[in-house]
Amino acid sequence: MRLSRYFLPVLKETPSDAQIASHRLMLRAGMIKQNAAGIYSWLPLGYRVLRNIERIVHEEQQAAGHIPMLMPTLQPADLWRESGRYDAYGPEMLRIRDRHERDMLYGPTNEEMITDIFRSHVGSYRDLPLTLYHIQWKFRDEVRPRFGVMRGREFFMKDGYNFDLSYEDSMYAYDRHMVSYLRTYERMGLKAIPMRADSGPIGGDDTHEFLVLADTGESEVFYDAAITDLTLGDRQIDFDDRAGLRAICEEWTTPYARTDETHDAALFDQIPEEQRRTSRGIEVGQIFYFGTKYSEPMGATVVGPDGAKVPVHMGSHGIGVSRLVGALIEAHHDDNGIIWPEGVTPFHCGIVNLRQGDGDCDATCEKIDAALKAKGLDPLYDDRDERAGAKFATMDLIGLPWRITVGPRGLKNGVVELTSRKTGESEEMSLKAAVDRVGQIYARP
């Protein structure tokens, strides 16, 4: 992509109404535009990141054996009357009436709808286990939408639903979700810690929230420092291996990690003092086993092996796809702008031409652009007629992990400069060496 032909409306001024770094940077980098309180357009650069996150979520869900589909944003109120949540949900639900005076709503979540789909088509235990998911826009009329996409009213969420014959099978689905979520966040370059969460009025212990540590997070969290050392790294995960999954979940759930809602001071005090941490966190996902809460009132039953009809055990599992864009920036930025992890970056590499119009510089930049594309990468070539300082400032702001700089002085010696956004370190090398290096970086599994 050539920057001169792109749509990257960067702001010079820091928006005064944005309270946290990620919100400020998303506005300044031309990633989003607010259309109404808590409602945003995703401009081209932001849209690229959103799509990258969505793709990773899809890949990891399908690796775990979960099946993608798509449900609508609008739902009939009658389904929610069946579960009893139409009245219980309160003012967060956006209620709509159509021309025939039928009550509709913009879905804040999809338990009722998926349960209706299930009961329409599944009747035997032989069709289980089943886990369906979609990634779709949700609407919750939050009292205080704030922090940009972090707490929007309209937001993009992955929500998955498991259907199982027994509690044990449902716990296997729970473990699959926990491990697939750990992999998802790790691939994006994020450390998200599963913390025992509050299951609210439903009861039971089987829910975890995934929190990214950040001073600007809305939740207060308490944890054992040991948990932050855990990584999956390049472990091979076999999602058919129940015991293997359980072992990984135990590894992550044994060290103390809780939000303020479930915090137990007495337990926390048993951790060696030097390992106790109190901090803040951003909730980027939640997994939840809720048994027959929806299947029972809505009649989602299967005939079991013994011929008896039983309600299915269910759980629901969410990832805040649009919130993750903000959370990633909270975790990866400096005073000059965003620092994208390679897994989600909107473009793989920037190309900065220090003397636009100089035959040699232009030709070299175009060669680099073509060579990176030939490696399957997406470069962003700053071909504008701008000062070097302005070009560097834009690149730093939008946070591409790698930049190749081409100038007349270097070209005299046959070199270009490869710069890491994260460390700021630059290295001179031949055009070919720079392209190969960037190619190798993204070829890593």
Ligand SMILES: Nc1ncnc2c1ncn2[C@@H]1O[C@H](COP(=O)(O)OP(=O)(O)OP(=O)(O)O)[C@@H](O)[C@H]1O
């Ligand atoms: N208003 C919102 N804006 C952006 N993302 C959201 C919003 N509400 C929830 N999410 C994301 O969707 C995920 C799954 O939704 P869930 O129903 O667990 O949200 P929640 O627990 O109500 O969120 P919160 O406690 O932050 O209001 C959350 O973990 C979060 O990442």
Ligand SMILES: [Mg+2]
């Ligand atoms: Mg939640």
